[in-house]
Amino acid sequence: MQNIGAFGFAIGSRLVTAIVQLWVIATLVFSLMYIMPGDPVLMLLGPDSNPTPEAIAATRAQLGLDQPVLSQYVKWLGGAMQGNLGTSLDGYPVAQYIGNGVFKTLELAFAAILVASLIGVPLGIAAALNRGRFLDGLLTSVATLGISVPVYILGSLLILGLSLKLGWLPASGYTNMSRSVAMHFEKLILPAITLGFGLAASIARMTRSSMLEILGKDFVRSLRARGMSERRIVWRHVLRNAAIPIVTIIGLQLGNLMGGTVLVEALFNWPGLSTLLVTAVSNRNYPLVQGAILTIAALFILINLCVDLFYTLLDPRIRRKRA
């Protein structure tokens, strides 16, 4: 029972940490408004117009910017906790924009991770099992290449080849699932591959080194000495042990993708969070910038939390610490 208590506490303390992280980020995001150059009120009224001081004051009051900073902060934080991220400068609720973008970015990120894992894990295993042979060298070089090719070059090449020349897949854009399921997934493929390719390479390398580490352990030799077949050793024992760092890496990469989809979203005209954020920054739409950053950070923290809990479940040494 004590073991379960220890594990429960580990989860609890991890949750508390996540909440504190979120609060710190929320505070930083709020203060962005005061750190960044430019007056949002002037932006809202139009850069070319020549507003009267009365008009500026009126808009300021309308946005709540005339109140003391502390009360603005409390109001903003209270709203954020309830999912109310304020009003965009164009009058729509920020939450509505975020809601539109967040699932598209999540979908793209998950698709990319899926592509990356499906390619990376088997290649890593193959390389590890053929260590030092031709296949290992080949896979390792390809992986290095995969990491070093910039996303926009790979994306451009894929668009050029697969859609413009061959016409197999649409070049860019987004189709709502309710309009056409087939179109929706067709448009997902290219950005997912572009985003996932580099990740596949790093996952493959991680898988390879993790597998090799476990293959060198004493217990693998013991299993052989017990007459177990290589196949069973690899699939049942080595892979399960190696999976712990691999899952961690995959999870962390997924977290990184939350803010790392900018180039791919831009290249494929994917209307996700990153696109939203870029547009908001260039328009100095501060409420929207705040909301987008907060959402990205929250997702990052949430995903990391899930990864931590997940690999704790995988590893009995963490799950059941000796009391």
Place this chain on the structure above:
Amino acid sequence: MAGHDVLKIEDLSISFRTEGTLRSAIRNASLTLRSGEILGLVGESGSGKTILSLAAMGLLPPNAMVTGGRVMFEGTDLLRAGASALRRLRGKRISMIFQDPMASLDPIFTCGDQIVEAILLHEKLGRRGATARALALLEKVRMPDPPRIMGSYPHELSGGQCQRVMIAMAVACNPDVIIADEPTTALDVTVQKQVLTLLRELNAEIGAAVLLITHDLGVIHEVADRVAVIYHGDMMEEARTAQIFSAPKSAYTRALIASMPSMSPPRTRLPVIERDAKGEIVSVVKPSATVRAAPAVTGGATLLELRGLTKTYTLQATPLSAGREVRAVDDVSLAIPARSTLGLVGESGCGKSTLSRLVMRLIEPDSGDILIEGQNLAGLDVAAMRQARRDMALVFQNPYGSLNPRETVRDLIAAPVDIHRGGKDRDAIVARLLDAVGLPKEAAGKYPHEFSGGQRQRIVIARALALQPRLVICDEAVSALDVSVQAQVLNLLHDLQAEFDLTYLFISHDMSVVRHVSDSIAVMQKGRIVESGPAEEVFERPRNPYTRTLLDAVPQVGTMQPAAAEA
């Protein structure tokens, strides 16, 4: 009781491929394992004993090449058998027990799962039948509460318990041959005794042939029927155990037995193994390199005195649950006279390493006094403590881990001088210290990886002496070394004590080493000193029951006349 021949290693030669060349590891080795018999294979590190055992399982690493000979088991040559034929033999007919039991179990499966899996690999029992068999096996290896062990992960068990699980798996299918490679080296001496007794009994019960590989002659003496001695890939001799110890034929065996600390009177120089001008192995007692008159004062003033030293750790199952106090060091009082050696013995986890760190205040004590020549270290501030540490030095167990591989020996040895004296006279000091520990001057420009384990420990000792300390704490300083190398390092420590007027706090789990080096002994159990006194008294007339248990558990080569002395 010796039965029929089961496994025969005939004229086996093995080489390793390294960078295009072949390095010979074993030359023309022959061994016969007989049913119901324990054959001990003794050798020091690098002698090829583990390679020989792996060859017997057909488990040689890919870069090993068999250049001649065969390993015969029931008419099959294991070196040339196919993979599937080998798999059917491994674990069922021939099983193996390895050195590090914790690392030899898969950490993410329960012990029960692993035993059941081992059984099902070779027997058509069904899961339920295999589980019943596993429980019976755990009972057989005398595990308390088998159902709990079945559901435990390896990290939840002690090293001794893990080794019992390994043994349970090894005997699961009643094998004909059991190969045990240093099965007790990682275990405490009392646990070692239990495991060896268990092996002995199981061997009698199932009648398997056991190949027991070890560097420890005491273990061999305790359990083996016959002994084979291997040295640098050559079999030196093979004989019945009693005969090896009473009348060893080969010069190496004689020298090896003679270099055991228990074979020489305490506080004397140990014989070391060398080759003479003709290349023959000889055992020689070399006089001290630096001859010096005995120190003017012996056993006078007290150098180090500990009074009521206590350190408590609080263990909590969860940060919210009530803490359980563990007294790692509990009210320890000790006194070491100047220029003498206090041996501190105890099993793993008894608090002896914590004590050594408390003395230097690398860990802060909760209460108690640490007096060096009357100065109480416990009350010193950080700056004063740093000054006081110059008088003390620590030598750790692992000479591989305690030397930074990226620094030259010169920089390593001079580091304390650089820190405390701004590098004054560093080259002269390094040269003098290298000479003192018996290393050539050229060693200064080399890196640690260019030295053997014993040489590295000499470098560590030289560094410890750099600031001319008065107290040297040796924490298992010779435990990682082979017997013959250990003898050299013990001799060195002995010489240095006279030359530099050193006082040693010598911490070890090895009773025979402690017996050899110590003037006085303290026995530690669960943080407390349960017995202390002059070495001879504690060893000959132990008063405390724990001391007696500890001494009884030490495998004895017996009181027989050391063979080397006769030769």
